[in-house]
Amino acid sequence: MATRLSGVARAFGDRVVLDSLDLVLGDGEFTALLGRSGSGKSTLLRALAGLDHEVTGTIDVTGSVAVAFQEPRLVPWKRLLANITLGLDAPVTKAKEALAEVGLAERADAWPLTLSGGEAQRASLARALVREPELLLLDEPFSALDALTRITVHQLVLELWARHRPAVLLVTHDVDEALLLADRVLVLDEGRIAHDVSITAGRPRHREDPELVALRTTLLAALGVSPEGRS
């Protein structure tokens, strides 16, 4: 099955964002997508989600897809639980479980506009996870979370991934996050996949793992940052 993209291109006016991009995402593979701000990560995700009608090339996605957008995009006139169950046939208990998993069990009756940034982001994540898709597209779903919540939610995503084995494409700015979670890390640059590395280390992973340390240096260099220059 797998998800296949070949010759995918997208330009906004003169600005070419995706340029004849080729990519295969294996079934059940956890892939992280890195890239500078504005490199086209969200554009690629929207194309995969079937939301971009002007993208050219072939995109083959088989099976169900769920998306957590970069902004939470909760429906403001539906209470939290109704947001999770929107368009879902599964019973309400499952949606409640999903909310509990992201630590929002007591907020099930809250209006989305009353949630904090991190709460809204977790709710949006729960809405995607509860669908148990075959392809899960996550656009920086952890960016508004504090360090501690982030660790919990990382665990949650890994558990759900281990349970249902969807293919995951996780967009992130955080190299360490990519290294801790993914089987494979991509770097998007100049409209193409500029780097594609696999990680063999088992989970749970530790930042000090020599494989990860080596990959971190490689990836940071690929993103135009030298680790020495940072410290």
Add this chain to the structure above:
Amino acid sequence: MSVVELARPIEKARATPKGPRRRVTAWHRWLSPLALLVVWQIASATGLLPERLLAAPADIASTAVELTQAGTLPTAIGVSLQRVLIGFLVGGTAGIVLALVAGLSRAGENAVDPIMQALRALPFFGLIPLFILWFGIGEEPKILLVALAVSFPLYLNTFSGIRGVDGKLAEVATTLKLSRGQLIRHIVLPGALPQTLVGLRQALGVAWLALIVAEQVNATTGLGYMINDAREFLRTDVIVVGLLVYSALGLATDAIVRLLERRALAWRRGFLA
């Protein structure tokens, strides 16, 4: 309406430290109208303000009681209220249905919107002579004038409300695999509701206005008739009672819509509170 609601928290924030002073201000606000009433009463009593121009406040009050006891006023109110209600229902339904047709598809927009925009430019009080020719002087021309007046604000606001629904939420609907029917029910209609409610309040305002105009021109029953009839006999007290009832009814219907708004837009209130 959004302006009013958005202004509230700011007002609150300013008022909190000055709580007591605000109460004093509210009380002060009754002073000048009261003074005006007293001056008016004195002017009437001393003959400075002749009754054929404007009756004294006390006379107006007693006339209101008399008209109520005689049943004249309740009957007139009933007739006028019925005209507004039927006209409002007919016009409101038409306006909203047309807005749905135009808002939910390009073909619908092309079919409906140009006509509505053209009709909108008509001065609809100028239609009264035609309406009388077409429908006579019974209930129909009055009800239809109200309906016509009501349909435009509801059409325009609902249409722009539908078109103003956040495209990002429509994308969410796509990724959640909502059907077109579900998209309309869960995203488009609730998204357009705030703007429709703005239209509803505007519509109520013009509904009363249209009724007053229609009843002035020709009527043998209702509040407008009562006022016109009073003019013949120089009964300024009755005229003022009629006007006060018009405004009270207008305020009452506005309050109902505001209540509706508070309940229907609770999701937004939570954010503002």
